[in-house]
Amino acid sequence: MSDDDKGLFRNTQHLLRMAGIFAIGILIFVVMRVLFVPAGFGRLGHYRAPAITDNMAKPISYAGRDACGACHGDIVAARAASKHAIIGCEACHGPLAKHAADPRKTKAVKPKAAALCPVCHEINVARPKFIKQVNSAEHSGGDACDSCHQPHTPDVM
Amino acid sequence: MSDSTIDKSRRELLLQGGKFVFLTGIAASAWEFVLAGTPELAPSYKSADHWWAMTIDIEKCIGCGGCVRACKAENNVPLEPFYFRTWVERYHVKGEDLEHPQVDTPNGGYDGFPEIYPPEDGAKSFFVPKMCNHCAHSPCVQVCPVGATFEAPDGVVMVDSSYCLGCRYCVQACPYGCRYIHPKTNTVDKCSLCYHRITKGLTTACCETCPTSARTLGDLKNPKDPIHAFIRDHKVQVLKPQMATGSKTYYNGLDGSVR
Amino acid sequence: MEQTILAHVQGFMYPNEMELQWSILIVLYPYLTGLVAGAFILASLERVFNVEAVTPTYRLALLTALAFLLVAPLPLQLHLGHPERSLEMYLTPHTQSAMAMFGFVYLWYLMAVLVLEIWLDYRKDIVLTARNSTGLKQKLYKAMSLGVDNISEESLRIDEKLGRFLTIIGIPSAFLLHGYVGFIFGSIKANPWWSTPLMPIVFLFSAIVSGIALVMLMYMVVSWFTRREISMNCVDTIGRYLLYAFIIDFTLEMLDLIHRMYEADESFQSLDFMVQTKLFTSQVLIQIVFGTLVPIGFLAMPQLLKLSEQARKGIYLLAGSLTLIGIFAMRWNVVIGGQLFSKSFLGYTTYKMGFATREGLLPAIILLVLPFVILWVLVKLLPPWHDESAEA
Numbered sequence: 001m002s003d004d005d006k007g008l009f010r011n012t013q014h015l016l017r018m019a020g021i022f023a024i025g026i027l028i029f030v031v032m033r034v035l036f037v038p039a040g041f042g043r044l045g046h047y048r049a050p051a052i053t054d055n056m057a058k059p060i061s062y063a064g065r066d067a068c069g070a071c072h073g074d075i076v077a078a079r080a081a082s083k084h085a086i087i088g089c090e091a092c093h094g095p096l097a098k099h100a101a102d103p104r105k106t107k108a109v110k111p112k113a114a115a116l117c118p119v120c121h122e123i124n125v126a127r128p129k130f131i132k133q134v135n136s137a138e139h140s141g142g143d144a145c146d147s148c149h150q151p152h153t154p155d156v157m
Numbered sequence: 158m159s160d161s162t163i164d165k166s167r168r169e170l171l172l173q174g175g176k177f178v179f180l181t182g183i184a185a186s187a188w189e190f191v192l193a194g195t196p197e198l199a200p201s202y203k204s205a206d207h208w209w210a211m212t213i214d215i216e217k218c219i220g221c222g223g224c225v226r227a228c229k230a231e232n233n234v235p236l237e238p239f240y241f242r243t244w245v246e247r248y249h250v251k252g253e254d255l256e257h258p259q260v261d262t263p264n265g266g267y268d269g270f271p272e273i274y275p276p277e278d279g280a281k282s283f284f285v286p287k288m289c290n291h292c293a294h295s296p297c298v299q300v301c302p303v304g305a306t307f308e309a310p311d312g313v314v315m316v317d318s319s320y321c322l323g324c325r326y327c328v329q330a331c332p333y334g335c336r337y338i339h340p341k342t343n344t345v346d347k348c349s350l351c352y353h354r355i356t357k358g359l360t361t362a363c364c365e366t367c368p369t370s371a372r373t374l375g376d377l378k379n380p381k382d383p384i385h386a387f388i389r390d391h392k393v394q395v396l397k398p399q400m401a402t403g404s405k406t407y408y409n410g411l412d413g414s415v416r
Numbered sequence: 417m418e419q420t421i422l423a424h425v426q427g428f429m430y431p432n433e434m435e436l437q438w439s440i441l442i443v444l445y446p447y448l449t450g451l452v453a454g455a456f457i458l459a460s461l462e463r464v465f466n467v468e469a470v471t472p473t474y475r476l477a478l479l480t481a482l483a484f485l486l487v488a489p490l491p492l493q494l495h496l497g498h499p500e501r502s503l504e505m506y507l508t509p510h511t512q513s514a515m516a517m518f519g520f521v522y523l524w525y526l527m528a529v530l531v532l533e534i535w536l537d538y539r540k541d542i543v544l545t546a547r548n549s550t551g552l553k554q555k556l557y558k559a560m561s562l563g564v565d566n567i568s569e570e571s572l573r574i575d576e577k578l579g580r581f582l583t584i585i586g587i588p589s590a591f592l593l594h595g596y597v598g599f600i601f602g603s604i605k606a607n608p609w610w611s612t613p614l615m616p617i618v619f620l621f622s623a624i625v626s627g628i629a630l631v632m633l634m635y636m637v638v639s640w641f642t643r644r645e646i647s648m649n650c651v652d653t654i655g656r657y658l659l660y661a662f663i664i665d666f667t668l669e670m671l672d673l674i675h676r677m678y679e680a681d682e683s684f685q686s687l688d689f690m691v692q693t694k695l696f697t698s699q700v701l702i703q704i705v706f707g708t709l710v711p712i713g714f715l716a717m718p719q720l721l722k723l724s725e726q727a728r729k730g731i732y733l734l735a736g737s738l739t740l741i742g743i744f745a746m747r748w749n750v751v752i753g754g755q756l757f758s759k760s761f762l763g764y765t766t767y768k769m770g771f772a773t774r775e776g777l778l779p780a781i782i783l784l785v786l787p788f789v790i791l792w793v794l795v796k797l798l799p800p801w802h803d804e805s806a807e808a
Contacts, residue, residue: 011571014539014564015578018532021562025527029506037507038320046510047307051317052204058353061231062362087368091223095230120221120368125274126247126282127219131369238422239434246428260428260762287430296606302516303504322504323497325437326515332606334430334759338437343497400605416428416760 061095113146215410217371220284224363231362289348293403297327427763441491453594454627469653475800483791608683621665626743686761707742
């Protein structure tokens with residue numbers, strides 16, 4: 001190295017050391033990128049592809065309309081001919097996946113008519129007119145709805 | 158052997174080797190795609206066959222709140238007030254004043270709607286269920302700094318709750334107010350279109366419970382799906398169309414007063 | 417907590433909107449980075465535009481910027497639902513998101529601009545201190561000099577050239593450091609209070625205003641503490657620059673306001689009501705009147721009248737303090753104000769700020785005080801004025 005070069009090196013040595021620190025920093029960053037980016041990231045888009053399967057793996061609470069007919073075919077058939085045909089069983093009976101999986105272990109709930117029926121049928125200005133609405137206190141005089149109406153076949157009194 | 162022969166065979170080797178590596182690489186990525194589209198948990202579900210959407214018919218919604226209760230039960234949404242994946246709003250529009258409707262959503266409609274309006278006062282009144290619109294050009298996906306929320310290949314906007322930082326930027330970016338921070342996990346949560354159900358051939362919890370089929374799940378990629386007839390036969394709208402979010406929640410009967 | 421919020425909701429809000437998402441900590445973050453950007457830009461005036469008058473504040477401005485920059489990520493960490501996952505912003509930044517820029521812009525500005533520039537400017541003093549001290553102190557200063565003892569004319573000349581270059585790229589870097597915060601808000605189409613292309617510019621100019629005011633105040637306060645004479649030429653010049661920056665900032669904010677009032681789009685009625693009621697004290701009184709108009713009036717006085725040194729010092733102290741409060745109020749009004757109204761434009765909620773909670777008032781106060789503590793340490797380590805450091 002010539003004197004000039006030596007001089008230049010001496011005068012920039014501190015900068016080279018600082019550059020070295022920066023280089024180490026960048027190296028650490030690159031290593032971390034390789035090590036710590038989670039598996040499957042970027043495979044399908046800017047996200048962790050396994051997150052899709054994570055979202056699929058959640059437990060199910062509502063069994064769905066097709067589940068009840070296997071054991072309760074008679075009720076399902078009766079309802080199918082009534083005004084309540086369009087409603088699923090769980091709309092009134094609540095989530096029943098556990099019951100469908102093991103009927104003896106988890107019993108289904110028979111809801112109380114007086115609390116349940118007004119949820120849809122109580123008179124309400126915002127409710128569309130196609131659904132039958134009554135003022136339940138005036139209509140039944142305090143009697144429970146199912147003392148006159150059968151919920152599975154409401155057309156029949 | 159002469160130099161040119163060595164060079165030639167080396168070149169051959171490089172070419173063949175390169176082709177092999179290249180094709181293996183492509184095959185590997187293709188296999189990844191296949192694997193991602195057919196996870197073990199739902200072996201017969203292929204993302205590429207679906208493009209999920211939702212239709213909501215205002216004229217059929219009776220405000221029973223069944224969807225709100227079902228969603229909370231199915232998805233373990235906190236029961237405390239103001240955390241909802243879906244909720245129902247009641248509108249009461251007097252005369253021609255579309256800009257100032259009276260709107261309420263008592264506990265999101267979870268307990269139904271007690272009557273607060275006098276009968277026959279000449280006002281227009283109806284229920285509007287709200288949910289994540291699963292936008293095709295979602296602003297919430299755009300702003301997530303790390304990729305913890307995304308649009309899956311089948312059109313469902315999802316949250317990766319093991320990756321979410323809880324920065325709340327996506328909550329700010331959603332024009333529809335459908336996101337919230339789960340108080341237990343401190344990550345963002347929102348309607349997942351019951352992904353765990355629809356990938357197994359079931360419908361969403363809200364549609365399952367809806368007694369009037371006001372809410373119906375739709376698959377735009379399925380040519381036999383009723384959603385095509387719905388959109389064709391009704392005057393449909395999305396919420397806040399001026400935001401150009403590509404919302405896939407189509408409403409029939411959406412009044413001009415709806416926010 | 418939930419019941420009190422529900423009780424304070426006026427009108428209709430989407431249920432998920434009732435609780436505010438971004439707290440006082442998110443008000444604090446742009447305030448802190450704004451001070452950094454503003455202090456740095458003042459320092460660059462001397463270096464790049466050769467404004468000799470502000471030379472006494474050069475080093476102090478850099479140290480102030482560094483102290484505030486070190487604290488800046490803390491409110492964000494406290495706010496995150498999962499601060500332990502914040503590394504993800506470096507690992508998988510989503511390039512479509514302005515927020516993802518944070519980690520890189522911050523690191524760039526901290527290391528490549530601020531730390532480098534301070535180090536280069538102080539290197540001679542660091543080496544001299546290392547030579548003239550013993551024991552632990554010597555070890556510390558030797559480490560800071562990276563073990564290099566050379567302070568020849570040539571090496572210092574190289575430092576000076578590199579430092580000047582860094583200052584030049586530092587200016588757009590400072591704009592980026594704070595401008596992107598404005599873009600974080602300005603690019604949210606869902607929120608009409610935030611969504612405007614003016615947002616990054618308004619944020620930047622109010623940052624410059626706050627940074628200049630801070631350096632002016634720090635210079636006067638630190639000089640008073642160390643019993644040094646205050647250069648009136650310096651503070652007069654800074655006061656003038658503060659006035660100019662203020663006028664531009666005020667003009668921009670008024671432009672936004674007038675534009676909103678004139679166009680009166682669907683959000684206007686709701687926002688107007690909010691400003692007149694919930695935001696009246698913080699926006700109209702604190703930000704506009706006492707935080708902008710009054711300081712502008714005070715700062716204009718030395719330009720129009722002949723005033724004594726004492727009077728001018730008093731004006732600068734008062735105007736500077738009011739400015740800092742006013743710019744904080746501006747951040748508050750943007751962040752909190754943007755969450756007080758419903759996106760349905762039919763209702764409002766309240767911000768319930770806790771005190772000794774993770775995102776409460778107490779951590780905010782601590783985070784505001786902390787930079788000054790750090791600055792005190794920095795001033796001790798790297799004295800800004802030459803006759804205090806040991807000469808060879």
